[in-house]
Every structure is written in structure tokens, then in C-alpha cells.
Amino acid sequence: MSEAVLKDARGKMQKSLESLNKELASIRTGQANASLLDRVTVDYYGAQTPVNQLATISVPEARMLTVTPYDKSSVDDVLKAIQKADLGVNPTSDGTLIRITVPQLTEERRKEFVKDARKIGEESKVAIRNIRRDANDKLKSLQKDGELSEDDLRGYNDDVQSLTNDFIKQVDALCDDKEKDILAV
The missing domain is CATH 1.10.132.20 (Ribosome-recycling factor)
Known part of the structure; x- marks a missing residue:
């Protein structure tokens, strides 16, 4: 026992x-990391859903993240959620893809x-x-x-x-x- x-x-x-x-x-360093968005949730059809379940997150460059939502109609919701998360980043969207440039700390x-x-x-x-x-x-x-x-x-x-x-x-x-x-x- x-x-x-x-x-x-x-x-x-x-x-x-x-x-x-x-x-x-999930704590940001000077480099882009997909886990940066782990704590970000989006109000998706009334349910708080993590971004990584709604979109593909990739790191094309050392200081940039791209977020591609599976549902194109949710791009604006994902963008707003990332902005509200207060991560110290400024995401931009072209309608289908969200780019997040990670600034130098x-x-x-x-x-x-x-x-x-x-x-x-x-x-x-x-x-x-x-x-x-x-x-x-x-x-x-x-x-x-x-x-x-x-x-x-x-x-x-x-x-x-x-x-x-x-x-x-x-x-x-x-x-x-x-x-x-x-x-x-």
C-alpha cells in the first residue's frame, strides 16, 4: 500500500x-513559436475553442507565424481573439490568412x-x-x-x-x- x-x-x-x-x-521569446497561441481561445458558434483546433498554425520564418482558419468565415473572430490575448503582437489578415510578426523583445x-x-x-x-x-x-x-x-x-x-x-x-x-x-x- x-x-x-x-x-x-x-x-x-x-x-x-x-x-x-x-x-x-507559451511564454514568448524573441522567436516565433506555434505554442505562443496555445492559450488563445475564440468564441466559435458560442463555444470557447482554442485557436489550434480552428486553424493551421505554421512558422514560415524565424519571426513570423501564419494562422490559416479551416472555416474562412471565422478569420475575423480568430484575428480579434489574438488581438485580445495581449501577446504583444499585431496580427494582420488578408481575408484567408492571418500573419503574426513577432517583434524583437x-x-x-x-x-x-x-x-x-x-x-x-x-x-x-x-x-x-x-x-x-x-x-x-x-x-x-x-x-x-x-x-x-x-x-x-x-x-x-x-x-x-x-x-x-x-x-x-x-x-x-x-x-x-x-x-x-x-x-x-
Whole structure:
């Protein structure tokens, strides 16, 4: 039973790390990246739909994105949604295709993005620590039920802490990589 608690904690921490990866990918660097539009949703026939489900997103050049909606009548809705998303870009449309030129980042804007990345990383660390707390609580309840001895409880708590430390290091490494990516001119 206690091994199941560890396995469950590891799985949840891994999901938290994957979520961090997605969040960091949506933070803009100086280059065009299709994941820039991951958080943009369009009101499409009354339902909030992600842009990547309504259109083909491609990167023809290092600093340009093109968005080609499948439904030509939704071009204006997609254009408005991208403008409302406050991504720091100015999309233009020719009626069938939306072009997004990714401007060079200023030093001040880069620092803002680094702060955002650090904030997202800290939220991920908090989630991992909450998973650790839940796992330790489950182990304590197993000990109260008589399924674990006090020594076993200490050993498993150490295992949970070791697992937490490993994932926190991975979060820090991801945030450091993203910071370097953002600050690279």
C-alpha cells in the first residue's frame, strides 16, 4: 500500500512538471513559436475553442507565424481573439490568412517574461510540495491503521522527500533554461 502512495505521488509530480512545460512554452521569446497561441481561445458558434483546433498554425520564418482558419468565415473572430490575448503582437489578415510578426523583445519586456516564468515555476513547486504533504498524510494514516511501523513511516517519508527534491530540481532546471532562452538576444 505504501508503495502505491509513492507511485501515485510520483505520477502527480510528473503531471505537474508536464503542466509547467506547457506553461513555459507559451511564454514568448524573441522567436516565433506555434505554442505562443496555445492559450488563445475564440468564441466559435458560442463555444470557447482554442485557436489550434480552428486553424493551421505554421512558422514560415524565424519571426513570423501564419494562422490559416479551416472555416474562412471565422478569420475575423480568430484575428480579434489574438488581438485580445495581449501577446504583444499585431496580427494582420488578408481575408484567408492571418500573419503574426513577432517583434524583437525589449530588455524590459524580457525581464517581465523572466518574472512570469519564475512565477509559474514557483506555482509548480507549490503544487509539488502539496503532493508531498498529501503523500505524507496518507502514509501517516497507514501508520495509524497499523499497516506501517514507525521506522517504515520514517523511511517512506524520506523517500517522498527525496522524490520532491528531485522534482524541485527539475522545475528549477526548466525555469533556468527558459530564462536563458528569453534573455538570449
